[in-house]
Amino acid sequence: MTTAAQHEHDTPQAFEPFGPRARGFLLRAGWIRATWCTALFFLVGMFIVVGSRAIFDMHPVYNWTIITLTGALTMAPLGFLTGIGAFDYWFYWISGRPTREEDHSGHGAKAWPDYFRINTDHKVIGVQYTVTTFFFFVIGGLMAMLFRAELAQPGLQFFSSQTFNGLVSMHAVLMIFLFIIPAFAGLANFVVPLMLGAPDMAFPRLNALSFWLLPIAGVMFMSSFLAPGGPFAAGWTGYAPLSVDSPVGSMFFNMGVQWAGASSILTALNFLVTIITMRAPGMTFWRMPLLVWANFTTSLLVVIATPFIAGSQFFVMFDRVLHTSFFVPAHGGYVLGYQHIFWFYSHPAVYIMMLPGFGIVSEVVSTMSRKPIFGYRLMALSFIGILILGFSVWAHHMFVAGMADWLRVPMMISTLLIAVPTGIKVFSWLATLWEGKIRLTTPMLWALGFISMFVIGGLSGIFLGSVPIDIHASDTYFIVAHIHYVLFGGSVFTIFAGVYYWFPKVTGRMYNERLGQLHFWLTFVSFNVTFFPMHYIGLRGMPRRVFDYSNQFGSLNMIISVASFVLGVSTVIFFYNMITSWTRGPIASSNPWGAHTLEWQVSSPPPIFNFDEIPVVVGGPYEYGVPGARHAILHSAPAAEEVHA
Amino acid sequence: MRRGSIVRILGLTVVFAAVQAVVAVAFKWLPTSASRQMDRITFVYWFATVICIAIFALVMAVIVYSVWQFRAQPDDESDGLPIHGHTGLEIGWTIVPAILVIAIGVVSAIVLSQNGRAGTNPLHVNVTAQQFEWSFAYPDNKNLKSHELVLLVNRSTRLDFEALDVIHSFWVPEFGQKQDAVPGIHTHLVVTPTRTGHFTLICTELCGLGHATMRAAVSVVDAAGFAAWIKKQQSGVGSGGSAAFVSGGCGGCHAFKPAGSAGQIGPGLDNLEADAKKAGQPLADYVKQAIVDPNAYLVPGFQKGVMPTTFGQSLSPQQIDALVKYLTGTA
Known part of the structure; x- marks a missing residue:
């Protein structure tokens, strides 16, 4: 992929009076330096541990649990980031040398290697994020297919119970922390600055750091399979005290969450500052596209909630390593404390994984129906409603956990009330379809598929919100069905909608429409055959996270497993379509959907600093069908003539 | 909005609701109740189901009708009607769902309180x-x-x-x-x-x-x-080896042909003699030790700390002796 080369910054370094010294290949930021820095930092971490233990006469001196924690899980990632160059500019500053003018040498992508280094261009980072997260989507999906093979029949056929529990836990962790949350961050990274009329994110170097934290977390989670005693296997929820007593592999989870969480928090801060301070002239909050609103509220959720999961995992690790007793009842620990802290993050996390999808669907439904979003202001306000209510419902995950009895009814009411702002969104999308000129393109199919599947997930959420039904259904396959209707039929469908919708903008080429539709229908059908029967087997008595189950569920589980393999195969079509279209698809126009938002008013792919001239926003983002209405004025916009009158 | 389209939407809603009602009734979604609490849970379940069926049917009817009725022709590049909102409608779809979910909440709260009462003489x-x-x-x-x-x-x-x-x-x-x-x-x-x-x-x-x-x-x-x-x-009639095997829950983890169990968590118990030989112990001593102190010797391929170490206390000495005899085939 090449970008429009209007801004060439090939200033030779020799002419920079305060530029960085020319460096040999070992010292130049990049993969070679990353390799030896990772090893060096690991050794430093290791000898901090070994040295201290030798001085204080603790045996064994080589305590590999502590060495793994300090060397491999803490120091080595820092070494990697240092080596790859995430801190170079800041170190340069800190070292007190005179600041140099930004030469933009690390900005934009002219060839594919530019995607494999520290890059400060939000568009490059967006692509880095999205491609990386889809890599982990494949790994997580393959793990699901492995344990579905195990579950096709009752009894243990292929794995040990440790491996089975590990696969189930890892599947969830990769899908949540390495796919859904960062995939949204990736799409938003590409689109949000463009939508705001900004040249980049507010903190481009921080943005690069946020991305490079992510593969660290992914590699850390997966390498727990190599740990003695097996991978972490206490479920993605990692409930104490089971997670405290588990083999060392569970430390990889405790620490992986820290790196993924740091990535989330930094990105969210970046979004907040960008959205608050970098809107183009005339872009009031009430003129922002709903995707921007979605990422604004999501970022607030991330910044407020994520430190809680970080804390919960640190406590578990301290119980193991430092012999604290946060969750050790024999020493006064409080086991339910873990669940309260964990869910205080992890319930808002459900909205972190859903609100950006709401934003994507709002863009797609409005554009493809050729109509303004129905009730735009209420749509924006309902984001705020979900944000506030989202912090008052966490204990609905604990209705059978043994917490204070009186807490259940208020938590139930707030849980049920979240259906109200969510319902507002669904009804507004439906009303947006009304009297529209609907174009059933691939992104629109995913958006409509999302609305119907998400309503199923929302309604099963009403069942689970009701305490008496939840007491019966809790920790059964009904929960598994619910979470997949919300996170797969919900979030993942919107990610697909977004990827297809912005594919021409990101790559400058058009995907294959027929393959896109085939991908949708195959996924839609196999998704439902996979997950709908899970409601039934759950209510009938099959608990989740088991490799063995009552024989009465044998035939349904076989059907589910077969359908899940079809679901896996359907994504092959997606990847085939993406790869072939990116390399040799037809060239796309700058605004193939005829959308009004700003990202479509520049070339595809957009110029390196997005806009040659700062656009002036003069109206709402969805004024389809309004004669003469404009969202923004761009003087040199190549796509201006395509705006529909 | 045209009157005809409302009628058609309602018609579609009824059709979708009917299909869902058939799915809800044709399959037995809940186990046959065996407790008073489950009877009440079943009631809340149906209360919520009726409301959810209505909502989902309405949503699907609008989607299907819109796609069918408002789909643009391939060469139609025009825009839809610029409708920006409708205050009455928006207030309606805020308040009606709120009333419905609060109704579910009230019914749930009443049932929850009833299901928590143990009565005077439990x-x-x-x-x-x-x-x-x-x-x-x-x-x-x-x-x-x-x-x-x-x-x-x-x-x-x-x-x-x-x-x-x-x-x-x-x-x-x-x-x-x-x-x-x-x-x-x-x-x-x-x-x-x-x-x-x-x-x-x-x-x-x-x-x-x-x-x-x-x-x-x-x-x-x-x-x-x-x-x-x-x-x-209390009279201990149930203290035979096979009864102890069942009451101890041994078959959940161990395969043992005479008991017809097929558990896979722990080592199978049909080849105890070979295991005893590997451990270098007489058969009866080995089996007894494996019950009361399971971590003392581990059959290769199995992990420490999986089997509870409390059978020495939870089973009586007579039960343990009977169990050892049962497992070694000398009962």
């Missing part, structure tokens, strides 16, 4: 959960201990939970009720069985390697049957 059972077995004690009957849960039909029962290691969760699907057993805190649950029969208690909180097979037998009997069971337990 049967007390103390439930102990540990990796990976359940045990039950009857404080009203000289603290009789059992590995099978036996309850009285139509008698409200208060179960008090204790967990010895990690969190476990008590669930009998036909009873509907569920409660975690949490180390360090006391939890309880009320169940009033309404029909006699045999059920299975399932652990529903991931508790480690043997979680999937952490089950226990549950029987609901009438008063005469309960008295007889108590008497039988």
